[in-house]
Amino acid sequence: xxxxxxxxxxxxxxxxxxxxxxxxxxxxxxxxxxxxxxxxxxxxxxxxxxxxxxxxxxxxxxxxxxxxxxxxxxxxxxxxxxxxxxxxxxxxxxxxxxxxxxxxxxxxxxxxxxxxxxxxxxxxxxxxxxxxxxxxxxxxxxxxxxxxxxxxxxxxxxxxxxxxxxxxxxxxxxxx
Numbered sequence: 001x002x003x004x005x006x007x008x009x010x011x012x013x014x015x016x017x018x019x020x021x022x023x024x025x026x027x028x029x030x031x032x033x034x035x036x037x038x039x040x041x042x043x044x045x046x047x048x049x050x051x052x053x054x055x056x057x058x059x060x061x062x063x064x065x066x067x068x069x070x071x072x073x074x075x076x077x078x079x080x081x082x083x084x085x086x087x088x089x090x091x092x093x094x095x096x097x098x099x100x101x102x103x104x105x106x107x108x109x110x111x112x113x114x115x116x117x118x119x120x121x122x123x124x125x126x127x128x129x130x131x132x133x134x135x136x137x138x139x140x141x142x143x144x145x146x147x148x149x150x151x152x153x154x155x156x157x158x159x160x161x162x163x164x165x166x167x168x169x170x171x172x173x174x175x176x
Contacts, residue, residue, distance in 0.1 A: 004136060008145045011134040012037045012047070013154045019130045023080035024073075029135060034072040035145040036133040037154060038079070038089070045129065046089055046161045047149040050075035052139040072133055079131075082122020092161040093129075094121045 012035060018025050033051035037044060051071030069077055084090045098120050102110075109115035136142045150164040158165075 002141070004141050005144055005148070008035060008134040008136055008141070009148070009154070012132050012145070012149065015132045015134065017130045017132055020080050021126045023126070024077065028073045028076055028133060030069055030071065030073040032071045032073075032135045033137070033139065033142050034133055034135045035142050035149075036072065036076065036131050037149065037159070038129055038131050040128055040130075040160075042155070044149075044154050044157050044159050046092065047146055047154075047159045048075065048079075048089060048162075049142040049146045052142060072135070076131060076133070080122075080125060081118075082120075082125050083118050084121060085118075089161070090118075090121050090125070093125060096161055098124050 016027075017039060018027065031051075031054060033049075033054050035047065035049045038046040038048070054071055078087045079089050081087075082090055082093075084094055094117060098117070102120075106115055106120075110117050134145075136145065147164070150159060150162060153159065153163070
């Protein structure tokens with residue numbers, strides 16, 4: 001394991017923690033490859049990565065000239081929005097953290113279009129979750145960090161929403 005991976009794991013376990021309630025966060029760089037962890041108090045909820053498509057080999061590692069949000073900033077912005085469409089993290093949050101708390105009346109109101117499930121997801125994310133992030137130099141390093149945390153966890157705990165647990169049939173089967 002490279003020293004970059006060791007440093008990244010330490011930052012994702014012990015680095016500054018930022019609340020989704022305070023999004024947008026100017027400390028999150030735009031146009032960068034990185035990994036992040038999401039926390040509910042001291043519970044590791046999720047690990048993710050962003051920016052794999054950013055071409056570091058060609059030197060495209062600075063903020064995009066177009067002003068477009070990419071990489072880490074784009075991914076965390078999507079999570080902070082609470083919109084489930086196109087965001088697997090928000091789907092997991094809804095399915096595992098929001099849905100079990102809904103009353104029958106709330107479910108009926110959502111079915112009638114009188115209650116936004118995305119708004120409930122956003123509220124939970126903004127009110128109860130925080131994140132840490134680290135910038136990495138390439139897609140291989142970011143994938144290594146994400147997979148290691150999914151398999152082995154951080155601070156002696158696997159991520160609640162996206163661990164990879166060994167099974168008899170498939171030794172790297174995600175449990176979602």
